[in-house]
Amino acid sequence: xxxxxxxxxxxxxxxxxxxxxxxxxxxxxxxxxxxxxxxxxxxxxxxxxxxxxxxxxxxxxxxxxxxxxxxxxxxxxxxxxxxxxxxxxxxxxxxxxxxxxxxxxxxxxxxxxxxxxxxxxxxxxxxxxxxxxxxxxxxxxxxxxxxxxxxxxxxxxxxxxxxxxxxxxxxxxxxxxxxxxxxxxxxxxxxxxxxxxxxxxxxxxxxxxxxxxxxxxxxxxxxxxxxxxxxxxxxxxxxxxxxxxxxxxxxxxxxxxxxxxxxxxxxxxxxxxxxxxxxxxxxxxxxxxxxxxxxxxxxxxxxxxxxxxxxxxxxxxxxxxxxxxxxxxxxxxxxxxxxxxxxxxxxxxxxxxxxxxxxxxxxxxxxxxxxxxxxxxxxxxxxxxxxxxxxxxxxxxxxxxxxxxxxxxxxxxxxxxxxxxxxxxxxxxx
Numbered sequence: 001x002x003x004x005x006x007x008x009x010x011x012x013x014x015x016x017x018x019x020x021x022x023x024x025x026x027x028x029x030x031x032x033x034x035x036x037x038x039x040x041x042x043x044x045x046x047x048x049x050x051x052x053x054x055x056x057x058x059x060x061x062x063x064x065x066x067x068x069x070x071x072x073x074x075x076x077x078x079x080x081x082x083x084x085x086x087x088x089x090x091x092x093x094x095x096x097x098x099x100x101x102x103x104x105x106x107x108x109x110x111x112x113x114x115x116x117x118x119x120x121x122x123x124x125x126x127x128x129x130x131x132x133x134x135x136x137x138x139x140x141x142x143x144x145x146x147x148x149x150x151x152x153x154x155x156x157x158x159x160x161x162x163x164x165x166x167x168x169x170x171x172x173x174x175x176x177x178x179x180x181x182x183x184x185x186x187x188x189x190x191x192x193x194x195x196x197x198x199x200x201x202x203x204x205x206x207x208x209x210x211x212x213x214x215x216x217x218x219x220x221x222x223x224x225x226x227x228x229x230x231x232x233x234x235x236x237x238x239x240x241x242x243x244x245x246x247x248x249x250x251x252x253x254x255x256x257x258x259x260x261x262x263x264x265x266x267x268x269x270x271x272x273x274x275x276x277x278x279x280x281x282x283x284x285x286x287x288x289x290x291x292x293x294x295x296x297x298x299x300x301x302x303x304x305x306x307x308x309x310x311x312x313x314x315x316x317x318x319x320x321x322x323x324x325x326x327x328x329x330x331x332x333x334x335x336x337x338x339x340x341x342x343x344x345x346x347x348x349x350x351x352x353x354x355x356x357x358x359x360x361x362x363x364x365x366x367x368x369x370x371x372x373x374x375x376x377x378x379x380x381x382x383x384x385x386x387x388x389x390x391x392x393x394x395x396x397x398x399x400x401x402x403x404x405x406x407x408x409x410x411x412x413x414x415x416x417x418x419x420x421x422x423x424x425x426x427x428x429x430x
Contacts, residue, residue: 001059002226003269008107010182011057014175015078018055019069021171027068027124028132028168029156032061034148045228049149050363051134051172053270056080056106060097062114068124075110076124084113130164131156137169140366170370177360177369179378183271184403184413187362187380190231190273191401191413193266197221198277198417202427207256207281211236214262215250222266231272232365235263238281242395243388245355254281259289259394265365272365274382275414276399283428289394290421292387295327296396297419299385303357304402307383307410311375320357324385325349333389352387361401377406380413 022028030052036044048059056065062083071077080103085096099111112120125131133153136143157165179187197218204217214236222229236250242261254260258281265273278293280286285293303320325348328334334348342348358381360369369379381404386397398419402410418424 002228005057005105006182006186006269008057008105010180011055012107013180014055015067017175018171019067022067022069022132023130023166025070025128026130026132026166027066027071027128028134029152030055030065030134030168031149031152032058032063035061036145048270050270051168054172054176054363056108058082058097058102058106059270064114064117066121066124068128070128071124072127078108078110079120080106080108080111081114081117082111084115125160125163128163130166131160132166132168134168137167137173138366138368139371173368173370176362176367177379178376179362179380179403183362184378184380186269186271187273187401188413190227190266190268190271191275192416193222193225193227193268194264194273194275195414195417196225197264197266198262198275199427201262202279202418202424205254205260205279205281205428206283207254209254211238211250211252211254214260218264225266227266227268229267231265231267231274235261237261237263237395240390240393242278242397243390256282257286259396261395261397263397263399271363272361272367273413274361274365274399274401275417276384276397277417277419278396278398279424279428284425285421288392292331292389293396293421295331296385296387296398299323299327300383300398300400303385304383304400304412305409307358307375307381307402307404309375309377309404309406313371313375317357320385321347321349324353328352328387331387333387352389353385354388355386357385358382375404377404379404381410
């Protein structure tokens, strides 16, 4: 791995927190992700399942974690199974975790080779009544591929039909949404790497460069700072491309006078950053571009102040909608009649700002978090309003990542990334 792992005390604490919420005489099972095939003998780069990573720190395929707090055999209260390594694997694939290394990383004393799983798991299943299954219940999930976890759940239900089942996800949704200071430090590292990438492209962007060249500049800076690369597929959208919210082709040439929307974030240690900036290709905003830009910036700054403990998710978005409506009226994009006659289910401002303002972030770019529960201290959110005007040939979105504080305004993890008009113009023309 390129990154420095979080200390094992973090994973021990996470397992203890999860175990404290389990039913009596129950166990929970968590699987690594598969390595997904492309074709022939090609595969996608491995990405660990965030839940087993959160609970163990193990960033390796074919690993299984079992948590069984009430197990009568003390050494089986938490067990880690990893793929057996050998000299052949070390030569062809690189070094894998030994049992000792797995213990050092996770804090789990009992580590077995994966080939022994079914035998040992059978013994544990004879001693428990309920099994926690790790289904994906994130509100944005849309999974068509059968995952390793899904195959395991199917196997377990067929093999042990008399056991009760429970869901791990509601517990993890709450635990993972509130970040430990160690996690916030890692997210800050990801944001700092993103900052380096952004400053690099401010020196690079000019009329005639291609969107994919800008993407390459970001990737270069990310990898040289020990990131695996982008936390999500980057959006490098010049001109009217910015009005396509998930534009990822990144294959057009940047033209003089255009704006360039950059929705880009580095990962570090499997944690995400999520930044959006909009800059002028020629190094100077036009008067109209600046007017719209500053309107978006005002909404972002005011929305950020609302991210405090006890804020309700739905009410927050209603209030942000009111702010945006006021700005759009000032820009002449809406008039009073538009607002008076609006559909309450799709307010007038949605014509120019059609997406949400914030989402949880952390191990996943759209991280775990229960939207029906009030916001709490140490949750990490994006703040990303935008105004999209196809008829004028540009769209503007600005986005920072912030940590909710117990008192006062949120802490901006992207406070060092240039965002003011004058700052951006000065840096592009220096």
